[in-house]
Structures are given as C-alpha cells and as structure tokens.
Amino acid sequence: MTVSRGFRVAIVAGVAVIALSGVRTFTQEGVVDPASRPLPNPNPTVIKGWGALPDGRTWGSTAGADIGPDGHVWAYDRCGTNTCVGSNLDPIFKFDRSSGKVLAQFGGGLINFPHGLHVDRDGNVWVTDGQGNKEGTKGHQVIKFSPTGQVLMRLGKAGVPGNGQDTFNEPNDVITAPNGDIFVADGHSGQNPTPPPNANARIVKFTRDGKYVREWGKLGSAPGEFRTPHALAMDSRGRLFVADRGNHRLQIFDQDGKHLASWVQFSRISGIFIDRNDMLYAIDSETSPERHPGWKTGIRIGSTKEDRVLSFIPPHESKGPHGAAGEGIAVDPDGNVYGAEGPISRPFAGGGLTKYAKR
Numbered sequence: 001m002t003v004s005r006g007f008r009v010a011i012v013a014g015v016a017v018i019a020l021s022g023v024r025t026f027t028q029e030g031v032v033d034p035a036s037r038p039l040p041n042p043n044p045t046v047i048k049g050w051g052a053l054p055d056g057r058t059w060g061s062t063a064g065a066d067i068g069p070d071g072h073v074w075a076y077d078r079c080g081t082n083t084c085v086g087s088n089l090d091p092i093f094k095f096d097r098s099s100g101k102v103l104a105q106f107g108g109g110l111i112n113f114p115h116g117l118h119v120d121r122d123g124n125v126w127v128t129d130g131q132g133n134k135e136g137t138k139g140h141q142v143i144k145f146s147p148t149g150q151v152l153m154r155l156g157k158a159g160v161p162g163n164g165q166d167t168f169n170e171p172n173d174v175i176t177a178p179n180g181d182i183f184v185a186d187g188h189s190g191q192n193p194t195p196p197p198n199a200n201a202r203i204v205k206f207t208r209d210g211k212y213v214r215e216w217g218k219l220g221s222a223p224g225e226f227r228t229p230h231a232l233a234m235d236s237r238g239r240l241f242v243a244d245r246g247n248h249r250l251q252i253f254d255q256d257g258k259h260l261a262s263w264v265q266f267s268r269i270s271g272i273f274i275d276r277n278d279m280l281y282a283i284d285s286e287t288s289p290e291r292h293p294g295w296k297t298g299i300r301i302g303s304t305k306e307d308r309v310l311s312f313i314p315p316h317e318s319k320g321p322h323g324a325a326g327e328g329i330a331v332d333p334d335g336n337v338y339g340a341e342g343p344i345s346r347p348f349a350g351g352g353l354t355k356y357a358k359r
Contacts, residue, residue, distance in 0.1 A: 031264050031265070032294070033267065033294055033295040033296060034265050034300065034308075034309035034312070035267075035295070035296045035298060035300065035309065035312045035314075036294075036296070039309065039310070039311050039312040040310075040311045040312075041311065041312060041313055041314065041359075042301070042311050042313070042335070042358065042359050043313050043335070043336065043337050043356035043357060043358055043359065044356075044357075044359055045356065045357035045359075046316045046354060046355075046356060046357075047354065047355040047356075047357060048316065048354050049351075049352055049353075049354075050100050050338070050352070050353045050354060050355035051073070051075065051093070051095045051100045051102075051352065051353045051355075052100060052102075053077060053093070053102070053352075054102055054105065057077070057080060057089070058080055058351075059077055059080070059351045059352030059353075060077055060078045060079060060080040060081045060082060060342075060351070061077075061078045061081070061082040061341075061342030061351070062075055062076055062077055062078060062114075062326075062327075062328065062340040062341065062342055062351075062352060062353070063115060063270070063271070063326070063327035063328045063340055063342060064076050064114060064115065064116055064117030064127070064327075064328040064340055065117065065271075065326075065328040065329060065330040065338050065339075065340040065353065066117050066118055066119045066273075066330050067097075067119065067330050067331065067332055067333070068094065068119045068123055068147075069119070069121060069122070069123050070123070071097055071332055071333045072094055072095060072096055072097050072103060072332075073094070073095045073096075073097050073330060073332060073338055073353075074092070074093070074094050074095075074117060074119050074125060074330075075093055075095065075117070075328070075330075075338070075340055075353055076091045076092050076093065076107075076114040076117055076127065077089075077091055077093065077352070078091065078113065078114060078342075079091055082342065083112065083113055083131070084111050084112055084113065084114065085112050085113075085133050085138075087108075087109075088108045088109040089108055090105040090106055090107050090108040091107045091108070091111055091114050092105065092106055092107040092114070092117075092125060092127065092145070092149070093105050094147075095353075097332045097334070097336070104147070104148065104149070105149075106145065106148070106149025107127070107145065107149060110138070110143065110151070111127060111129045111138065111143065112129050112130075112131050112132065112133050112138045112139040113129060113130045113131035113139065114127050114128070114129065114130075115127075115128045115129070115130035115171070115172055115173070115188075116128035116130075116171065116172050116173030116174050116185070116231070116232075117328065118173070118174050118175050118176065118232075120176045121176075121178070123146075123147040124144055124145060124146055124147065124152065125144075125145040125146075125147065126142060126143070126144050126145075126174045126175075126176070127142070127143050127145070127174075128141075128142050128168075128171040128172060128173060128174050128184070129141045129142070129143060129171070130170050130171055130172065130188060131170065132159045132160075132161060133159060135159070136158075136159035136160065137158055137159050138158055138159055139158065139159050140156050140157070140158070140159065140160060140161050140162075140167065140168045140169060140170065140171065141154055141155060141156040141157070141158055141168065141171070142154070142155040142156060142168070142171055142174050142182075142184055153210055155168075155182070155184065155206065155210055156168040156171065161198065163186075163198070163200050163202070165204075165212040165215075166212070168184065168186045168200070168204070169186065169187060169198060169199070169200045170186070170187055170188035170189060170200065171184050171185065171186045171187075172185040172186070172187070172188055172228070172229060172230050172231065173185040173229075173230065173231045173232045174232070175232040175233065175234055175240075176208070177234065177238060177255060178238065179208065180207070180208025181205060181206065181207060181208060181213070181255065182205070182206040182207070182208065182210065183203055183204070183205055183206075183232060183240060183255075184203070184204045184206070185203055185229035185230065185231065185232050185242060186200045186201075186202050186203070186204055186229070187199055187200030187201045187202060187219075187226070187228060187229065188228055188230070189228070190219050190226060190227045190228045190246055191227050191228035191230075191245055191246030195219060195227075199219060201217055201218055201219040201220070201225065201226040201227065201228070201229065202215050202216065202217040202218065202226070202229070203215060203216055203217050203229060203232075203240070203242065203253070203257065205255070205257070214256070214257060215257075216253075216257035217229065217257075221247050223251070223259045223262055224251070224253075224257075224259040225247075226242070226244050226246070226247070226251075227244065227245070227246025227247045228244070228245045228246045229242045229243070229244055229245075230243045230244075230245040230269070230270055230271075231243040231245075231269065231270065231271045231272045231328075232272070233272040233273060233274045233280070234274065235274050235278050235280075235304040236276075236278050236304075237304075238254070238255060239252050239253065239254060239260060239304070240252070240253045240254070240255060241272055241274065241280070241304070243269035243270065243271065243272050243282070244262075244269075245268055245269055245270060245286070248264065248267060248268045248269075248292055248295075249262050249263060249264045249266075249269075250262070250263040250264075250266055250269060250272070250282070250307075251263075261307070263307035264307065265300070265302070265307045265308060265309050266280075266282040266284075266300045266302070266307075266309065267282070267284040267287055267292065267295050267296075267300060268284050268286050268287045268291060268292045268295065269282045269283070269284055270283055270284060270285045270286060270326075270327040270328070271283045271285075271326070271327055271328045271329040271340070272329070273329045273330055273331050274304060275331050276333075278303060278304040278305070279301060279302070279303060279304075279331075280301065280302050280303060280304050281299055281300075281301050281329050281331055281337065282299065282300045282301075282302075282329075283298075283299045283325055283326055283327065283328070283329040283339060284296075284297050284298060284299075284300070284325060285297060285324075285325045285326055285327045285341075296314070296315070297315045297323060297324070297325040298312055298313055298314045298315045298323075298325050299312065299313035299325060299329065299337060299339070299356070300312055301313070313337060313356050316354060324341060324354075325339055325341075326339030326340045326341040326342075326353075326354060327340060327341070327342065328340030334358060335358035336355055336356065336357050336358050337355070337356040337358075338353050338354070338355055338356075339353065339354045339356070340352075340353060341353070341354060
C-alpha cells in the first residue's frame with residue numbers, strides 16, 4: 001500500500017522516537033483494503049435526505065447520530081451551515097425511526113459547533129461543542145441534556161481551550177459506561193499535516209458526577225497515541241473503541257486506559273457504532289487517493305471479536321469522484337444504518353441523514 005507523504009513523515013518520526021524507548025511502533029505497510037474484494041452489502045437500499053427538519057429548514061453539516069433507548073434516532077444539524085455561532089436555531093433532533101418525523105428538538109443558542117453525540121441508557125443526550133467563538137463564551141465543552149433539553153451538566157470551561165483536568169481543546173466525542181463513568185475524546189487538529197503546538201490527543205475519564213479521574217494519550221502514532229481520536233464506542237465487555245482517524249486505525253482500551261489492541265482493517269474511521277450483538281460499524285468519510293491511497297470510503301462492518309471486515313456498505317452516488325459517506329453513524333434495532341453527512345465540510349456529500357435500509 002502506498003502511504004501518503006504526510007503520513008510517511010509521521011511514521012518515520014514515530015519510529016525514530018519509539019526506537020529509542022524500545023517500544024514497537026504502529027505501521028500500516030502491506031495492509032490491503034478489505035473492501036477491494038467482493039463483500040456482501042446487508043443494507044442495499046439508499047434513502048437520501050431521510051429525516052426532514054421542521055419549518056422547511058435545509059440541513060447544513062452534521063457528523064453526529066445515535067440511537068436512544070427507545071430505538072429512535074438522534075442527530076444534530078449545524079444550524080443550516082457548518083456552525084451555530086450567531087444562531088438560535090435548535091441543533092439537536094430526535095426522529096421517529098419509521099417515519100422520520102421529528103419527535104423532539106432543543107439546544108438553540110447553547111452550542112457553537114456540535115461534533116460528538118451520545119445518548120445514554122437513561123435517554124440523556126450528550127453533545128461535544130468542538131469550537132469556541134470569538135467572544136470566548138461558548139465551545140470546548142461537553143454538555144449533558146435531559147431527553148427534553150434541560151441542561152444537566154457541563155464539562156470544560158466555556159470558550160476556554162486547554163489540556164487541563166477541567167478544560168478541553170476541540171473535544172470530538174463523548175460516551176458513558178454502564179456505571180455512568182464518562183469518557184471524552186479530546187483533540188481534533190492532530191490529524192493535520194502540521195498540527196498546532198497546542199493540539200490535544202487524549203482520552204479523559206470522569207466519574208458519573210463529572211469528577212476528573214485520569215487521562216491517557218498524546219500526539220503520535222505509537223500504541224496509545226493519537227492523531228485525532230475522532231469517535232468512541234463501547235462493546236458489551238466494556239472495552240473502549242477509539243477511532244484514531246489520522247492514524248487510519250481503531251485502538252481498543254480497557255476503562256483504565258490500558259492499550260489492548262490496534263486494528264487496521266476498518267480504514268480512516270470518522271464514526272463508530274457497536275450494536276447490542278457486538279457488531280461493529282465503522283464509517284469512513286475522508287479516504288481519498290491523497291489521504292489514504294488504495295482504500296475506499298464507505299461503511300465497514302465486522303465483529304468486536306477480531307480485526308476483520310465481514311461486509312461493506314459502499315458510498316452512495318454523489319457529485320464527487322469517490323461517492324459519499326457520512327462522518328457519524330448509528331444503527332437502529334431493525335438493522336437500518338444512518339450516516340450523518342455534511343455538505344459544507346464535505347461538498348460532495350448529500351447532507352443531513354442518509355438511511356441505508358436493511359435487506
């Protein structure tokens with residue numbers, strides 16, 4: 001497999017540093033895209049523009065979707081563009097999974113840039129606000145809402161980027177464990193060819209009450225390091241799966257941060273979903289000949305038991321040369337898959353939600 005120049009430089013630098021410490025570095029040399037061979041597509045029916053927004057609103061960018069405990073679909077819209085700065089439109093929506101009808105909406109005026117979205121076992125909705133505003137009054141936070149939109153908790157300092165126990169810098173995603181512990185994937189800019197000096201690349205753990213417990217990770221490509229921990233998911237064993245997007249891999253940890261495995265068969269992953277049967281869905285919206293040569297965008301499906309792709313949902317047709325796939329992903333109890341897309345940041349995507357109906 002040909003590796004992009006930027007990625008090769010990062011790998012070489014990582015090898016030089018890690019060789020000194022005696023730790024074996026991560027590399028993707030020789031890995032062939034599983035989607036380059038024929039694989040079954042379990043969700044062949046593509047429904048673009050699923051889930052109409054109220055009042056004739058047009059979808060802007062989105063990258064977040066999840067399924068609530070009642071089986072219905074949650075997603076956000078970045079207020080018709082790619083930001084909610086200056087807007088009082090509600091960005092967070094709940095959709096009936098059968099009809100696509102809006103069942104709830106809230107969050108207007110509270111979020112700059114919704115990025116990660118998680119619905120916990122009690123139906124509470126967690127959102128990461130991934131960017132600050134020029135006034136420094138919002139952003140770089142995690143916000144917990146009740147199912148009806150009441151703010152229940154905030155983590156991080158509004159509008160203050162940082163890497164402390166009470167600050168984030170571009171938080172990407174959030175997830176809660178069965179006991180209520182909170183995990184935040186922090187740092188979006190590490191995937192850049194030249195990351196800014198203040199780029200975060202870590203997972204931060206809190207108690208269910210929001211008290212800091214520990215963190216792990218730093219910018220890099222060795223096991224336990226990240227180049228943008230973009231999305232989180234947890235399997236039935238309580239293992240934490242991290243989409244290490246800039247390193248084109250999944251990393252798996254226990255809840256204390258012990259590195260368990262690195263998987264490379266699922267491509268440059270933007271979003272992850274693990275269903276109740278421990279089937280893993282990984283969506284790749286960013287692969288291109290420049291970013292990830294020899295690989296395809298789309299949705300790779302496997303089991304949390306092994307680094308092996310069993311089926312593949314290809315990107316749907318679009319104006320772009322490679323088709324379109326979303327950044328966020330969710331799978332309802334009937335096996336229907338939802339991709340969250342962004343026409344602003346991903347100009348060839350359809351925007352909003354695309355539903356891939358189960359065969």
